[in-house]
Amino acid sequence: MKTTLRAVMGATALCAISGTAFAQDTVTLTIATVNNGDMIRMQGLSDEFTASHPGIELEWVTLEENVLRQRVTTDVATSGGKHDVQYDVVTVGTYEVPIWGKQGWLVSLNDLPAEYDVDDLLPAIRNGLTVDGELFAAPFYGESSMVMYRTDLIEQAGLEMPDAPTWEFIRQAAEAMTDKEGEVYGICLRGKAGWGENMAFLSAMANSYGARWFDENWQPQFDGEAWKNALTDYLDLMNNFGPPGASSNGFNENLALFQQGKCGMWIDATVAASFVTNGAESKVADQVGFALAPDMGLGKRGNWLWAWSLGIPSGSQKVDAAKEFIAWATSKEYTALIAEKEGWANVPPGTRKSLYENPEYQKVPFAQMTLESIQAADPTNPTVDPVPYTGVQFVAIPEFQGIGTLVGQQFSAALAGQISAEQALQNAQQLTTREMTRAGYID
Amino acid sequence: MARAITPRRKAITTVIAWTIGLLIFFPIFWTVLTSFKTEAEAVATPPRFLMFDWTLENYATVQERSNYFRHFWNSVVISLGSTVIGLIIAIPAAWAMAFVPGKRTKDVLMWMLSTKMLPPVGVLVPLYLLFRDTGLLDTRTGLVIVLTLINLPIIIWMLYTYFREIPGEILEAARMDGATLRSEILYVLTPMAVPGIASTLLLNVILAWNEAFWTLNLTAANAAPLTAFIASYSSPEGLFYAKLSAASTMAIAPILILGWFSQKQLVRGLTFGAVK
């Protein structure tokens, strides 16, 4: 009797042990991502991944960009690579990766399998995600900015958009296309304050004017001629030919305006191309042309560079599974899968050379211009004059989010007509000097 | 109202009251309406009122993208849980303050209310560290704790003001009859206090349901309520008004319906001692 009991107990214990062992076989990855179209599509294809990778389950947390950044940064920074983290895979941009990589908060992805073909990544994008030879995040999609314009309106105006326009031409075209009575505004640009909103556009624009955020000694440069010219021209464009309420327009608001046919031109993220040419959402889908972001003949164009990428926080306990997922989501096979399911126009753009060599993809109207725009941006050498920082439309230092937003508020006030351009620049210079002094970059 | 009212006057009042009521309600009506439009129609000018192709597509898209019911259930557990626990702590406290007031009662009450003025953004990092070390991050327990503490002062205060309106003589009469403290609370106070407790409960469920700072910042996947659900619909993905409207409708509807059905109870106790 006793032995049977013992045997039963032993069996139960064994069962329990094997039970837990079995449970450990399934790993659940928590993935934090931003609610952009391409990521939502990826989430929709979870089943494809879990089917080919039994034992890994996916749990998605999809959030609006600002909320996501705040959540993920808090999580990763408080962990510091030592404590447990909430997320096993995080969506980070080219701004975060250099800073976090340097802190050791992200797991190096140098050991991804050979099929991943890391050499296929576009060099501009890869550089932005590499710190001291270590790739810290795998690009999911890359974007630059370019001019999107209405082919019908520019024809009516008797003009022809060059592939590489100058700011002067943009002004001329904006003037010719504006018809305020008919609610067509020559140009739509970002105006809502924020480092990722108006400052992304304005920093990139200023680069083409020969301006920069800091000189080589981290001295803020808003008191220079170049910034003054850039800001004055921006205000001139927007006040004369821009839509009303521009100072609270971000990417989204402008997209809505363009899709309704209310903008002649719009200079913004290259990913918008697939939205404005999508007939289901856009009234002007068949009348959109693309051109490189404008320049001033100084050797730099006013386009930025960004890559939403997938990384693994150092505190994660599920690094191996997370790597498997990342290698899948940013692979060539994933691209082929999307092409098959949704068409070539909808594949995540801007990360791999092979995509742009694919004859099928070359038929997509904005493919070539996107590639050229990305190649025209150089985050390690973003400005006409040398700078101590990397990043085209941002400065890859931790203080930038705050400084960028404060300066953005000043420029947005200038656009709203509350203060003059001179005043805005003077305030920007003061604010930035103050913050940089506090952070110890300058005395 | 015993005053005689002419039909003419009643008609005029009706028109004015309905106009104002509809104006105030219009944004919600418009959101619900937009949720049945296509994205292109959602931004059409002139705005389309009823003549458009009604579609349920937005709801399908929203449900496909995020598991509404899980978020909904989290919201229910968190808001009800924090309110019920809050009530359990608050009822004795408010009872004592109302019926055995001391010299400091008022000060204590005001001090409690002042804890509600702590700006959440300033204490996020300390609290986050605390939650991480106690393993409360992304748990419903953690959120219930925070929301209980946040809303406790309001609960106590509402109950206190309500209890104070219960005439003390009734209690004394009960005591004369030899009622014990327990039976005093159970048989005399409770029936009189139910409307107050009910409306406190409702108000706090509403407040907890809509709390969007802590619920967003202390959760990830498992405990995220509807506020997190909404946070994934408000940005760059092409036109989004219709999808946002659908998600908003789904997030507001449960609490709106609850509020409407229990409106009488809510209002009856929502006096904060102001009616006297």
Add this chain to the structure above:
Amino acid sequence: MATKASKTAARLMISPAVILLLMWMIVPLAMTVYFSLLRYNLLMPGMESWAGFENYQYFFSDPAFTSALVNTLLLVGGVLFVSVVGGVLIALLLDQDFWGQGIVRLLVLAPFFVMPTVSALVWKNMFMNPVNGIFAWLFKSVGLQPFDFLTAAPLMSIIGIVSWQWLPFASLILLTAMQSLDSEQLEAAEMDGAPPLKRFWFIILPHLSRAITVVILIETIFLLSVFAEILVTTNGGPGTATTNLTFLVYVQSLLQFDVGLGSAGGVVAIILANIVAIFLMRMIGKNLDA
């Protein structure tokens, strides 16, 4: 009425609430005060050092500080004004006899249930947008230039949005209070020939004064930390036109992850909130001490 035993019992009954709230207040507060004296940026680990009052000095010398203070007061004051005046008017109206009273009351109550983020998004995009919004369409259909709400009057617009959310609350409390008014008193006044305005001023308004203080107290608590509405609509701009204290602390502590500075800002905000609280308590104390 209070015996010694019942006093002890009362203490016992209050203590859980008091202890919990004390902990809730002291633990984060102590941590915040401690952090506020450090140089501590979450994004630069290993650099923590004692800073003394440097963070405070820096916070107070922020050029946005004064305007944030003013904006906070304007926002609280503005919303209180709109919701109290509007609330009294609506309560007067709903107190009348008319058809469909119950339904109108439901309609008026509804905005109170809407999450702040949702209401900000809806107002910004579907109503106030100068190109696509319904207001713009209304302006244009009567031949006017659309008013550009968030640029030309950003703070007013935000006050409007927040007021819409709080008006129902005020209306309801005031309506309940009004319904408790002794109608005989009003009738007597009417018989005496007192005109409506006088009746309102001398009978109704004094009767409502307690309810009004309650509305002010509760709303102030919530209005001091308005945040989502600002983040969604204007991001604190243009300039610092819509930056309130909460938003300022947000820019410093959650955008820069400068925990030291953010904590200093948090401490300042708590102190200011308590000053407001003391004022309110005086007011309430006078008014509620029946």
